[in-house]
Amino acid sequence: MNITILKKTNCGKVSTPEKETLTYNIGHCGDEYYFRVTDNVGGGFFSNEWISLSDITECLSTDNNFNATALTPLFKSKSANNAGFLAAALKAEALLLPFKETKRLHTLGDLSAFTKAMQKLVKSKVSLPDEIAEREAVKEAKLKALVDKLQAETTTKA
Numbered sequence: 281m282n283i284t285i286l287k288k289t290n291c292g293k294v295s296t297p298e299k300e301t302l303t304y305n306i307g308h309c310g311d312e313y314y315f316r317v318t319d320n321v322g323g324g325f326f327s328n329e330w331i332s333l334s335d336i337t338e339c340l341s342t343d344n345n346f347n348a349t350a351l352t353p354l355f356k357s358k359s360a361n362n363a364g365f366l367a368a369a370l371k372a373e374a375l376l377l378p379f380k381e382t383k384r385l386h387t388l389g390d391l392s393a394f395t396k397a398m399q400k401l402v403k404s405k406v407s408l409p410d411e412i413a414e415r416e417a418v419k420e421a422k423l424k425a426l427v428d429k430l431q432a433e434t435t436t437k438a
Contacts, residue, residue: 283307283314283330285408286401291372293322294348294364294383304369308402313395317365318412326365327357328412336370337391345379345387 285307290300301322307314307330314330331354339354340346348367355362367386370376375394379385 281309281330283309284402284406285410286313286398286406288318288408288411289372291368294368294371297368297371297383302365302368304365304372305408306373306398308398313398315366315369316412317362317369320361320365324361324365325359326361327355327359329355329357329362331355331366333375333391333394336366336375337388340388345385347384348386 287306292299303319313333348364351363374389376386377389379387
C-alpha cells in the first residue's frame with residue numbers, strides 16, 4: 281500500500297489538548313484516508329501504524345458516545361497509548377467531538393467536512409516526505425554498517 285502523506289501536524293493529548301506533544305500524519309491511498317501518530321515528545325510508547333478512517337468510523341459507529349479505548353482493537357501493536365493518541369489526532373481534526381463537555385468521552389464529528397478539506401490537498405497533489413520511512417532507512421543503514429564492520433573484524437582475526 282503506497283500512502284501519500286497529505287498533512288503533518290501537531291496536537292495535544294486528550295487529557296492535555298493545549299500542550300502540543302504529539303505529531304501525526306494524515307495519508308491518502310485510493311479512496312481512503314489514514315491516520316498515524318509519528319512522534320510524542322511528552323513520553324510514552326505508541327505504534328506508528330496507519331489506521332484507515334473507514335476502520336475508525338466502523339469501530340465507533342455502534343455507540344453515540346465512547347472513550348478513546350474504543351479504538352484499541354484497530355491496532356496490531358498493543359501499546360496502552362495507541363488509542364488515546366489516535367483519539368487526540370482525531371479530535372484535532374474535529375472528527376471526534378467532546379460529549380457533554382468532557383475531555384474523555386467523545387462522539388463522531390463531521391466526516392464530510394474533513395473529507396472536503398482532504399480532497400483539496402489530494403487535488404493539489406500534496407505529497408509530504410515519509411519521516412518514518414526515512415528513520416527506518418537510517419536505522420537499516422546503521423545496522424548494515426555495524427554488521428559489515430563486525431564481519432570485517434571477524435575475517436581479519438581469522
